[in-house]
Amino acid sequence: MNGKAAEKHRHEALAAGHEELPRHRHVIGRTVTKILIPFIQLFGLYVIAHGELGPGGGFQGGVILGVSVMLYILVFGLKEGSRRVTTNARDLLVSAGVLIFGVIGLLSLPLGGKYLQYGALLDDPRMGNHLGIMGVEIGIGITVAAVMITLFCEIVRRDDDD
Amino acid sequence: MNKELPILIIVVPLLAAVLTPLLGKLRRELSWWAALLTTSACFVFSVLILQDVLREGKITYWLGGWRPPLGIEYVIDYLNAFVLVIVAFMAFIGAVYARSSVEQEIDGHRTPFFYAVYLLFITGLMGIVVTGDIFNIYVFLEITSIAGYALIAMGRRREALVASFNYLIVGTIGATLFLLGIGYLYLVTGTLNIADLALRLEGIYHTRAVATAFVLITVGLGIKIALFPMHAWLPNSYAFAPSVISAVMAATATKVGAYALIRIMFSVYNPEFLTAGAYNINYILLAFSGVAILAGSILAIAQKDIKKMLAYSSVGQVGYIVLGVSLMSLTGIVGSLMHILNHALMKGSLFLVVGAVVYRTGITSIEGFKGMGKKMPVSMAAFTIGALSMIGVPLTVGFVSKWYLAVASIETGMWFFVPVILVSSLLTAVYFWRVIDNIYFKPAEGDEAGRGRGHGVYGDAPGAPGVKAADAPPWMLAPTVAVALLCLVFGVYASFPVDVAEKAAGILLGEWGGLHVNN
Amino acid sequence: MMIELLLTKYNYWVCIVLMMIGLYAMMAKDNLIKKVIGLNIFQSAVLLFFISMSKIEGGTAPILMLNQQALYDNPLPQVLMLTAIVVGVSVTAVALAIIMLIYKAYGTVEENLILEMNKRNE
Numbered sequence: 001m002n003g004k005a006a007e008k009h010r011h012e013a014l015a016a017g018h019e020e021l022p023r024h025r026h027v028i029g030r031t032v033t034k035i036l037i038p039f040i041q042l043f044g045l046y047v048i049a050h051g052e053l054g055p056g057g058g059f060q061g062g063v064i065l066g067v068s069v070m071l072y073i074l075v076f077g078l079k080e081g082s083r084r085v086t087t088n089a090r091d092l093l094v095s096a097g098v099l100i101f102g103v104i105g106l107l108s109l110p111l112g113g114k115y116l117q118y119g120a121l122l123d124d125p126r127m128g129n130h131l132g133i134m135g136v137e138i139g140i141g142i143t144v145a146a147v148m149i150t151l152f153c154e155i156v157r158r159d160d161d162d
Numbered sequence: 163m164n165k166e167l168p169i170l171i172i173v174v175p176l177l178a179a180v181l182t183p184l185l186g187k188l189r190r191e192l193s194w195w196a197a198l199l200t201t202s203a204c205f206v207f208s209v210l211i212l213q214d215v216l217r218e219g220k221i222t223y224w225l226g227g228w229r230p231p232l233g234i235e236y237v238i239d240y241l242n243a244f245v246l247v248i249v250a251f252m253a254f255i256g257a258v259y260a261r262s263s264v265e266q267e268i269d270g271h272r273t274p275f276f277y278a279v280y281l282l283f284i285t286g287l288m289g290i291v292v293t294g295d296i297f298n299i300y301v302f303l304e305i306t307s308i309a310g311y312a313l314i315a316m317g318r319r320r321e322a323l324v325a326s327f328n329y330l331i332v333g334t335i336g337a338t339l340f341l342l343g344i345g346y347l348y349l350v351t352g353t354l355n356i357a358d359l360a361l362r363l364e365g366i367y368h369t370r371a372v373a374t375a376f377v378l379i380t381v382g383l384g385i386k387i388a389l390f391p392m393h394a395w396l397p398n399s400y401a402f403a404p405s406v407i408s409a410v411m412a413a414t415a416t417k418v419g420a421y422a423l424i425r426i427m428f429s430v431y432n433p434e435f436l437t438a439g440a441y442n443i444n445y446i447l448l449a450f451s452g453v454a455i456l457a458g459s460i461l462a463i464a465q466k467d468i469k470k471m472l473a474y475s476s477v478g479q480v481g482y483i484v485l486g487v488s489l490m491s492l493t494g495i496v497g498s499l500m501h502i503l504n505h506a507l508m509k510g511s512l513f514l515v516v517g518a519v520v521y522r523t524g525i526t527s528i529e530g531f532k533g534m535g536k537k538m539p540v541s542m543a544a545f546t547i548g549a550l551s552m553i554g555v556p557l558t559v560g561f562v563s564k565w566y567l568a569v570a571s572i573e574t575g576m577w578f579f580v581p582v583i584l585v586s587s588l589l590t591a592v593y594f595w596r597v598i599d600n601i602y603f604k605p606a607e608g609d610e611a612g613r614g615r616g617h618g619v620y621g622d623a624p625g626a627p628g629v630k631a632a633d634a635p636p637w638m639l640a641p642t643v644a645v646a647l648l649c650l651v652f653g654v655y656a657s658f659p660v661d662v663a664e665k666a667a668g669i670l671l672g673e674w675g676g677l678h679v680n681n
Numbered sequence: 682m683m684i685e686l687l688l689t690k691y692n693y694w695v696c697i698v699l700m701m702i703g704l705y706a707m708m709a710k711d712n713l714i715k716k717v718i719g720l721n722i723f724q725s726a727v728l729l730f731f732i733s734m735s736k737i738e739g740g741t742a743p744i745l746m747l748n749q750q751a752l753y754d755n756p757l758p759q760v761l762m763l764t765a766i767v768v769g770v771s772v773t774a775v776a777l778a779i780i781m782l783i784y785k786a787y788g789t790v791e792e793n794l795i796l797e798m799n800k801r802n803e
Contacts, residue, residue, distance in 0.1 A: 054744065055742070055744060059763070059767070088187070091183055091184070091187070092184065094180070095180040095181060095183065095184050098176070098177070098180040099177060099180060099181070102173055102176060102177040102180075103177075105173065106173060109166050113227060114169075114223070114224055114225060114226055114227040115166070115169040115173065115223075115225055115226065116225055116226040117226045117227040118226075119227070120227075151774050154778070155777060155778075155781070297761055297764075300765075301764060301768065304768045304771070304772070308768075308771050308772060308775055311775050311776075311779070312775060315778075315779050315782065320783075320786035320787065321799055321802075323779055323782050323783045323786060324783065324795055324796075324799065326779055327713065327776065327779050327780070327783065330772065330775065330776050330779065331707055331716055331720060331776075334720055334723075334724070334772050335704075335707070335720075335723065337768075338723055338724050338727050341727050341765060342727050342730065345727065345730055345731050345734070345758075348731075348734075348757075348758065349734050
């Protein structure tokens with residue numbers, strides 16, 4: 001079994017084999033993407049921020065945020081995309097989102113509430129609920145976006161591989 | 163802080179699971195320490211919860227302070243606490259054992275992720291056990307299963323991938339059927355809280371929708387616990403998974419599935435429904451369990467690979483658990499619960515020993531165990547204890563549960579299950595004798611033979627055949643011996659677990675007076 | 682009678698038909714990716730079952746609006762299915778990851794070929 005050697009070979013091929021898209025091709029796609037991405041992300045943030053008041057929330061918003069990065073990778077290539085959102089950053093974000101969620105939940109325990117009882121977070125339970133849900137939604141949004149990007153990158157990477 | 167334990171036992175491993183890969187990026191060993199600390203903390207929590215339950219009888223926890231049935235409620239009584247301690251203990255044992263085993267079997271850069279997924283797996287198991295909400299059971303069941311697929315796929319050989327994929331397909335069908343069953347129940351009652359469901363189902367148990375829901379849920383869980391005709395995913399999954407995962411999965415995953423089945427049979431539905439003449443569900447389950455007990459043992463005899471042999475024997479043991487439950491008597495349920503504990507310990511120790519042998523020699527064939535008694539004396543002693551316990555020799559835990567099951571069969575007039583148990587014990591003795599015979603009474607064949615039967619990938623293991631194999635490293639030996647000794651301890655001092663199991667069974671059966679024996 | 686049963690309960694029939702299509706794909710297809718597609722269809726059938734049972738005739742989306750007492754659908758099954766969708770996506774992601782690894786290890790995603798290779802190895 002020379003699985004190790006084969007894998008190393010593949011990794012080298014992977015590092016070298018990303019052909020850059022020629023600059024002059026896909027001009028329209030690139031330009032439109034550049035213009036669109038900020039709006040997509042803004043919409044994603046809007047959906048996250050409105051999670052506790054209307055339809056939407058961390059989940060949907062996170063997916064929209066993730067999609068904006070996927071679009072970038074689709075048009076500009078994985079190499080360029082991973083330069084913007086590195087593997088380390090993705091891993092960090094995946095964990096950070098869940099940690100935000102868990103820690104906000106745990107914060108209410110020493111304040112005399114149950115787990116995820118946001119009302120206990122502040123003196124004014126209404127405000128506590130508001131901010132608590134907002135924080136949790138942001139955590140969920142971060143994780144979902146990072147997970148979507150990670151999944152996409154992994155699948156695309158292996159495809160380039162073979 | 164004691165009041166918050168039911169949630170801490172879920173949140174702590176969950177947060178640790180996402181922290182582990184980050185710690186692993188700093189230094190790889192930190193991820194193991196994180197897993198070890200977390201699982202030991204969970205074990206401490208579970209023991210404290212058991213203490214609380216023994217004192218107060220029942221603990222509830224309202225998530226977010228929402229009153230059930232609106233909010234999600236965690237409910238822990240004797241049954242949950244009993245299973246919780248077993249799961250947490252085996253998770254802890256697995257974490258200790260993983261240090262050396264995982265180092266060898268899993269690529270270095272993947273180990274932090276291995277521990278992260280391991281902790282997620284444990285989180286899911288604990289979640290199934292503590293929750294009092296039926297949809298929550300589904301979600302935690304899927305968390306466990308998804309983590310389980312990933313863990314099995316990390317096995318060294320490529321067959322592990324195929325085994326994991328098969329498990330994924332079959333397991334997801336099971337979970338989806340379970341979800342459909344929940345849908346039926348929700349359609350009829352409009353609630354998902356288990357206690358509330360039992361209240362609202364009162365009097366409408368025999369509508370067709372409610373009965374269909376039971377069938378869907380039972381089949382779904384039956385797939386997850388590998389009840390005989392639905393067991394096809396299990397042998398390959400256990401055989402090709404990393405050693406520590408085979409041990410922990412065999413000891414916990416199917417047990418927790420059995421717990422969920424018991425919870426639904428007795429807390430959502432009730433014995434009157436299960437024994438009613440229109441459906442005779444308990445007879446159907448009895449038939450399945452009887453077939454499972456015999457078929458599991460017979461299939462185990464046919465195996466050449468020791469991990470597969472142990473896996474098929476698990477299929478038989480699941481039959482024992484379902485048998486006790488479907489006898490619908492106090493003694494039967496006590497036997498089942500004791501068998502959940504016993505099987506976790508016995509199968510745990512057996513798989514851990516096999517993992518140690520794989521670590522030292524790479525051998526998984528039964529033939530390859532020749533002369534092991536001299537090479538790895540302590541591990542093989544642990545194996546022998548586990549094997550004796552599986553057969554059901556007195557003074558081991560296996561005897562206790564088989565005794566209860568046999569007594570329950572006679573009490574309920576199902577005497578024909580006594581020969582089934584006896585024959586199965588005999589068959590168990592047959593397939594374990596082949597191994598024990600090889601271990602102690604056959605000289606080791608030339609080292610060439612051992613190498614030929616090993617699977618090649620372990621050829622460069624530190625103790626590959628040809629080198630005089632020493633016993634397993636201390637981090638593997640200690641947990642193995644501890645579990646094997648517990649097989650003996652609970653075999654002699656069975657009164658404490660039996661006491662807890664009796665209380666649990668008492669609550670489950672409620673005012674149910676027992677089967678009316680008409681013969 | 683039969684016609685009536687078909688027409689009034691058509692949502693359940695659709696669920697069952699979808700479920701069976703998914704089950705068929707999982708059992709009869711050799712291509713692992715087709716199996717995953719079958720799995721997704723199978724799960725979607727249950728999602729539809731939950732969603733259709735939450736629907737009330739004439740009901741609107743369950744959003745609280747000022748000065749309006751609207752008849753709205755039961756939001757709980759929809760929220761439950763949001764969770765189930767996420768579970769489904771996770772399962773699909775894991776399945777695809779495993780298929781990619783299988784392709785790397787075996788060079789094919791046809792189950793019969795893979796099983797043949799396994800048998801030859803034994």
